[in-house]
Amino acid sequence: MIELETTRQEGTLRLNLQGKWTFAEADAIKTQLSAIGLEAAVGVVVDASALERLDVTAAWLVYQQAQVWQQQGAEIRFEHFPAEYLGYFEKARQRDQPVMGWGAFLQTPVRRLGQSALALLATLRSFITFFGHSLVGLVVALFSPSTFRFRSVFHHVFSTGISAVPIVALIACLISIVITYQGGGQLRDLGAEMYTVDMVAISVLRELGVLLTAIMVAGRSGSAFAAEIGLMKTNQEVDALRVMGGDPFMILVIPRLVALVIALPLLTILADIMALAAAALISSAILDISFSQFYSRVALNVEFRTFAAGLIKAPFFAVVIALIGCWQGMRVTGSSESLGEHTTKAVVDSIFLVLLLDALFSVLFYQLGF
């Protein structure tokens, strides 16, 4: 409860503060104080001697009102007001500078364009450096296997590969069911339902199996890499590793890279098998193509290189996903916001690059007649 007693005497306004002036009463304090008019007073005395309690917020509100009166020409005197508070308030007021931030908005577009171009270059440079570092790390690991962390590789093969088996298998089945239904229906109208087998097998083996697996893994493991390494960055664990003489590349990046290069092709093979199995099942159910017909058709019309053309892409996709994930993790700076941002980037960028790379492979294979 706040109580305020005002007395006016010979041009002096005397405020006698009583009760408990605390944060909880901030609103009441503000309204009561601002309701007091100076009128003819040329001096204001704020007397805090009868106060039971005065906390910083309340004191500051009184001080603030006093400043207003001062600007109106009154002379202010504080009595029994904690001197420390007044000291803090004075200094805080003197030090208050305008908030920065407007500068950024007022920059000319040209300057901003230049800055974002430079930022882009810096990002590119950072990635190239990272890429080079990883290559060196791989070479080092190749020539001195003792620096290579097999245990860590096994761990990551498990977490990126084995634990992804159910979801990858499921997705492969689903996509192949979709294609078989959609394609089979159309082709049956033409009396060419046998070609469904070719269509499913070729599209899955060449493109969809590896692509969907890569996208799935980018979502699962790319983000996990970025988050794991990013959190270690924010906790200064990476720095700790460095000062202990450990090489973050050898310890954090290379095992993840190698593990994904092992896991992604295996997952792709699994996806291919599951997709074909699902296609065979659906074909026999709706198109009256028996399993043996399906098998002989695949054996006849689908060459090994169709399968190889898909599988060969898997390690490249794995490298892209692992590198982008680890790189984004390394780019995390202190805040949790930055962690989220880079984790998101890891997924989006690696999926984008996987698709880009896939397009390039298509052109390349076409040119090579593969």
Place this chain on the structure above:
Amino acid sequence: METIIAVKHLVNQFGSQRVHDGLDLEIRRNEVLGIVGGSGSGKSVLLRTILGLNTPTSGEIYFQGQELTGMKRQELACLKRRWGVMFQRGALFSSLSVADNIQFALREFSHLTPAECRELMLVRLEMVGLEAHVANKFPSELSGGMIKRVALARALVLDPQVLFLDEPTSGLDPVSAEEFDQLITTLHHNLELTVVMVTHDLDSLASVCERIAMLVDKRIVDGTLAELLASPHPQIRQYFSGRRAQAIMRENTWNGMPTTS
């Protein structure tokens, strides 16, 4: 003196490790209580339990006579607004600037205008001895000592009745630590503040704390520094018998400070 917080028969167990075993503690209004004990003796866990961040295995916590564990969430949130906490590692919101870290509670729990919030934030910065330009920095750009100060500023922003500090001066240079102690004393004087501080800093213990609660054998032994120094308990004797401790005690008895309580 009136008891503001009481801990009764507290038991905390993690797996097979019993950290507190029937611990009793009373915190009195307007005192500065220092909680000491070896590393890993359960000081932080005790603090977290009082703050309601750790559900005890058994035991009760009373705040102004009300039992906390059985309280409704809303009431509890209201009560907690009267507490200020400074965590051992600061626990600043890393995605907010220093200014927003300090203003957060003001914006959330008061009707003050943004300009007023900002001024009050600057006052808190001034109180903890930081320059105004620090307000625009982010926690990841601060040094350890600055983080402690910002964390204290944040803990003080709602003008709490009880201030909990977990190792406030660890990691500070001696001058800053002494300033920090002085700051706590000043605040305590002016704000009718009850301060509960976990500390290893013998200077703080001697100069700031009026009463000391020591965690010994999973329980609390409390008293003034002089009483603890006179205690025959081997663990307490050991804690205060280090060379640094001895030096500080000597210095302080010369100044006649702690033993005349």
